[in-house]
Structures are given as structure tokens and as C-alpha cells.
Amino acid sequence: ETGVTQSPTHLIKTRGQQVTLRCSSQSGHNTVSWYQQALGQGPQFIFQYYREEENGRGNFPPRFSGLQFPNYSSELNVNALELDDSALYLCASSQKRGSPGNTQYFGPGTRLTVL
Amino acid sequence: AQRVTQPEKLLSVFKGAPVELKCNYSYSGSPELFWYVQYSRQRLQLLLRHISRESIKGFTADLNKGETSFHLKKPFAQEEDSAMYYCALSNQGAQKLVFGQGTRLTINP
Numbered sequence: 001e002t003g004v005t006q007s008p009t010h011l012i013k014t015r016g017q018q019v020t021l022r023c024s025s026q027s028g029h030n031t032v033s034w035y036q037q038a039l040g041q042g043p044q045f046i047f048q049y050y051r052e053e054e055n056g057r058g059n060f061p062p063r064f065s066g067l068q069f070p071n072y073s074s075e076l077n078v079n080a081l082e083l084d085d086s087a088l089y090l091c092a093s094s095q096k097r098g099s100p101g102n103t104q105y106f107g108p109g110t111r112l113t114v115l
Numbered sequence: 116a117q118r119v120t121q122p123e124k125l126l127s128v129f130k131g132a133p134v135e136l137k138c139n140y141s142y143s144g145s146p147e148l149f150w151y152v153q154y155s156r157q158r159l160q161l162l163l164r165h166i167s168r169e170s171i172k173g174f175t176a177d178l179n180k181g182e183t184s185f186h187l188k189k190p191f192a193q194e195e196d197s198a199m200y201y202c203a204l205s206n207q208g209a210q211k212l213v214f215g216q217g218t219r220l221t222i223n224p
Contacts (some may be wrong), residue, residue, distance in 0.1 A: 104212060
């Protein structure tokens with residue numbers, strides 16, 4: 001069983017630029033969630049994708065957008081980067097939306113630094 | 116509003132001593148509660164969830180709906196328990212996780 005993978009591991013961008021982060025879900029999982037973890041904080045929910053459709057969104061502006069592909073992998077796109085976007089971005093996959101007690105499996109994260 | 120509070124950012128105990136990591140939550144309805152752990156240089160991973168009523172690595176957690184708490188306990192701490200611990204909740208089945216700020220647990224030899 002292949003775990004959740006994310007790329008790249010680290011990324012440095014400047015203010016105003018755009019970035020795309022990628023996530024491959026665990027085998028057999030059809031739901032992907034994205035979280036932002038600022039330094040010293042717990043992860044914060046950005047949005048979730050289920051079968052290529054957005055299925056819930058946290059308190060993040062529209063410049064945070066995403067995609068899910070037919071193979072259930074996913075992208076997180078952030079436009080017009082701001083300094084406060086510097087964080088660890090976590091992707092988590094799970095087996096089935098709506099299943100009580102369903103476990104989310106996390107990737108290693110992408111560390112984004114905005115200068 | 117959904118909220119998870121972990122009042123201790125840092126907790127340090129000696130090996131063999133009991134450990135209790137506190138977690139309080141605010142939620143209208145019946146949430147699912149989880150404890151996630153992150154060991155040094157490893158990814159975030161599920162430690163236990165309240166519906167399973169399991170003991171994992173000697174840790175247990177009981178959901179107290181009256182006190183809206185889900186404290187994590189272990190009777191005898193081991194050095195390998197040193198890690199970052201996050202309490203989290205979600206809607207039943209909705210899967211959006213709301214995390215606390217985390218508690219860094221250090222077990223001293």
C-alpha cells in the first residue's frame with residue numbers, strides 16, 4: 001500500500017507569485033483534504049475534494065483553489081502569494097467521504113516560504 | 116463554533132511517570148474526537164479515536180461529553196513518547212478536521 005506523497009518538499013516564492021502544490025492520495029482513497037499549518041499552530045482546514053468536486057471549504061480566500069483528478073490525486077493552487085502564506089501545507093487522503101470514524105492519512109507536507 | 120483547546124503548549128515529565136495531555140472542545144452536536152501524533156521527522160499520524168475505544172501504545176482517551184473533554188492519558192511514560200500531540204474533532208463522517216494548537220510532550224530520562 002502506497003502512502004500519501006506530496007511534492008515538492010520545499011518551495012521558495014516571492015510575494016505576488018503563484019504556486020501549485022501536488023498530492024497523490026493513498027491507494028484506494030477517493031477523498032483528499034488540504035490543511036495549512038503555520039509555525040507553532042495546529043493544521044487548519046483549507047478544503048476537501050471528493051470525486052473531483054470541492055466538498056467543503058475552510059476560512060480561506062478564493063485565491064486558494066484546488067483540483068482533484070480522476071486518479072484522485074490533487075493540486076492546491078495559491079495565487080497572489082502573501083507573506084502570511086508561508087507555512088507547511090499538508091495533504092490528507094481518506095477512503096470514503098461520510099463514513100464515521102474514517103481516518104485521514106497525512107502526507108509529509110510541502111514547506112512554502114514566501115519572501 | 117467548532118473549537119479545540121489544548122491548554123498546554125509544552126509538557127515535560129519523567130520516564131515512568133503518568134502523563135495526561137488535556138483537550139477541551141466546543142461543538143454543537145456529536146463530534147468525532149481524535150488524537151494525532153507527530154514524532155520527530157515523521158508525518159502526522161493518527162494515534163487513536165474515541166469511537167474505537169482502543170489503547171494504542173499504552174495511551175487511552177475517554178470522551179467526556181459533560182465536560183466536553185477528551186484528555187489523553189498514559190500511566191507510565193516512555194522516552195519514545197516524546198512527540199507533538201494534536202487533539203482534533205470532526206463532524207460525524209464529514210471529515211473536516213479541526214485541530215488544537217498541539218502539546219509538545221518531552222519525556223525526561
